Amino acid sequence: MSTTTDTSFLDTMPANVAVQFFDRVAASPAREAFRFPRGEAWESVTWQQAGDLVEALAAGLIKLGIESEQRVGIASGTRYEWVLADLAVMAAAGATTTVYPTTNAEDTVYILADSESRVVFAEDDDQVKKLTDHKGELPHVSKVVTFEGKTDGDWIISLDDLAALGRELLAEQPDIVRETSQSIRPEQLATLIYTSGTTGRPKGVRLRHSSWVFEGESIKSQGILSPDDLEFRWLPMAHSFGKVLMSTQMAVGFAAAIDGRVEKIVDNLGVVKPTFMGAAPRIFEKAHGKIVTMQAAEGGAKEKIFNSAFAVGLEVERLKREGKSIPIGLKLKHAVFDKLVFSKIRDRFGGRVRFFISGAAALNRDIGEWFNAAGIKILEGYGMTENSAGAAVNHPDDNRIGTVGKAFPGAEIKIGEGDEVLIRGPHVMDGYHNLPEETAKALDADGWLHTGDKGSLDEDGFLTITGRIKELFKTSGGKYIAPPAIEAKFKAVCPYASQFMVFGNERNYCVALVTLDPDAMATWAEENGMSGASYTEVVNSDQVQKMVGDYVDELNSHLNRWETIKKWKLLDHDLTVESGELTPSMKVKRNVVEENNKAIIESLYA
Known part of the structure; x- marks a missing residue:
């Protein structure tokens, strides 16, 4: 068993996430809290500015009738407004239900209905459409707040509209949000995160205020981050990894530059120059x-x-x-x-x-x-x-x-x-x-x-x-195989690899499905006389098939005999979140890939 001796922080932890946030605002009012893109430039806000806006939005939610532990959905990619919405929900004593923007309409409606969400923050017109098309299946949803979609002045309002409602309430009851946040018990529900399960319906994981506060304070106690650090945050905030970085930021007090566009990560790192990133x-x-x-x-x-x-x-x-x-x-x-x-x-x-x-x-x-x-x-x-x-x-x-x-x-x-x-x-x-x-x-x-x-x-x-x-399997020869270890080794050996999936349960040898990174292959095509060819044409070319075969041989030279890949097939497409073959945190949904490619896998054993 493993424990660390200094746990004195457990006795002085803030009671809940809302108090943790407002404590940070009070401790670092003029320091930079968040940075985010506006057009081509980056805009910056202090803890005090973020705190004032969160307070207004929380008051707006209270005015809309949100009560203790009632769920509020957020269907959006990672952006500054996601963080504001999440903090406002918790400061109003509600609980955030997270929805990935890539979640299809059917699962989005299931998550919002199962959680009985009362209000939903929807990023844009695409997210709003999932709700309006299925309004009859969302009896609990009384209001949709959109970050940048069209409003109708009734069921769908803007973030500015919600803040205006809140400021009206704060004019009458200036302490309403602070009093509400002080009343939240540590064990109260803070977040419902539906795991993008690889099988069946998503399951809602119930996480308390004390869980998030503990995560941030425990990381702070390890002394690996300081208020002078700058985080670049692109991870899905709908995923627990993104949320934990938020709790750590409030505990430590560093600034975070936020932009969830995966294709912009490398460009953004050059501009933002962060000191760390998850x-x-x-x-x-x-x-x-x-x-x-x-x-x-x-x-x-x-x-x-x-x-x-x-x-x-x-x-x-x-x-x-x-x-x-x-x-x-x-x-x-x-x-x-x-x-x-x-x-x-x-x-x-x-x-940096x-x-x-x-x-x-x-x-x-x-x-x-x-x-x-x-x-x-x-x-x-x-x-x-x-x-x-x-x-x-x-x-x-x-x-x-x-x-x-x-x-x-x-x-x-x-x-x-x-x-x-x-x-x-x-x-x-x-x-x-x-x-x-x-x-x-x-x-x-x-x-x-x-x-x-x-x-x-x-x-x-x-x-x-x-x-x-459940991913470990046994060959018909009785040997246990751990696919993730073999798959990770191939990605280290082959710089063009995107995914490598090993199969062989109850079979007499292992086989693999391979996908290559489209960006890397576009560069390869330009350098090898195939400029302008489609991804499918490139990966089906004799030259690429031979190249991948050589990398598989190199992988096999590092494996035990029973782990070696005897046959493999290069797929004509990469796996994507949109196709349902990857989770939003880029994990392979192995059973979906296996089901989609059952005939190919069977042919490798023919």
Whole structure:
């Protein structure tokens, strides 16, 4: 079991998220709180300005009749207004129901109806249409507040309209929001997050105010962030990882630059120049692939220098890890390569990054070590929606690549039956909304959350995750296979890879479905005489089929005999959130992919 000694923060935590927010406003009124794009420029607001607007919006919700623990939906991408809406809901004592903007109309309506949401914040006309088309199925929804969609002055109003309603109420009752927020008990419902489950209907995870406050205060207690840090936040705020960063920001007091457009991440990093960012491994895989393929395309002396730099960088990091001294000659070489190669890679990310935090899926060890060699730390963490996102994380000064770090101070992790990872602490959910049987399966009588993940703890309390228990399979020869480990290895070997999915349950060998990154392949096509060809034409070309085959052979050389991929198929499309094959946090919905490609998988065993 793993715990950290200093848990004194547990005795002084704010009572709820609303108090945590208003405490931060009072402590740092003139400091920058948020930065967000307006057209081509970035606009900035202080904690006081954000606090005044949240107070007005919360008063508006109270005027609309929102009462304690009543749900308010937010159907929007990550943007400044999402944060305002979420804080306003909690300051009005309501509970936020999160909906991804990519969720189809049917599931959006199911989530809002199941949660009995009374008001819904809808980003734009596309999100509003999902509601107006199904108004009859949403009997509880009395008002829709749109960030930038068309209003009708009745059922659909704007954010400005809601703030105006709030200011009217505040003119009559100036203390209404502060009094309401003070009255919220720690155990009250703060958020309902519907997991984008890979099977069946989404399940609503009930998370308390005290869970979010604990997450932020526990991270603050570890001393890895300060008020002078600047976060770049693109992660879906509808996902628990995005929400935990918000709680941490209020606890610590740093500023956050917010823009959820995934295609703008690299451009934004160059402009914003953050000191840290949270991301899913796919972002790091994509960046790694792009940099490696660009160098390979340049060839000649530049490619040789690049490869030599990483050989030296990886050797220096290995010696540091083993506590050995670095020979003077190696130090001098490293300094030269840092100037020639590594500093340029760091500049691509804005040049000020102290570390990235990786979560939501497993990061391949080789990719973690590659970034580390370039002077960019990736701290891998672990958790799930059911425990408010954060359960364990590595530290900048104690980063064991390949592990997900130690348990958060004030929480516990242990390994249960069948090597299942169990979590206990203030961050664990109350249960699943309206699903007592599912809750009983996930939470035992002693308060341990059964994660469904297989893992191990070392003697220092560092947790290593092997994979989802239900994703592990046994070949007909009786050998157990952990697909995520093999899949992550392929992405480290092949810089063009987007997804690599391994199958073989009860079969006598493993097979794989492969997709390539469309951006990387467009560049490859230009360099290989196929400029203007479609993605399908490119991936079906003999040249690409041979290239992928060579990478699969390279992967197999690093695997046990029973894990090797005997046959594979390159799909003619990449997986997307829109197709329903990826979750919004970029995890593969394995069973959906398997069902969609059943005939192809069967043909690999024919």
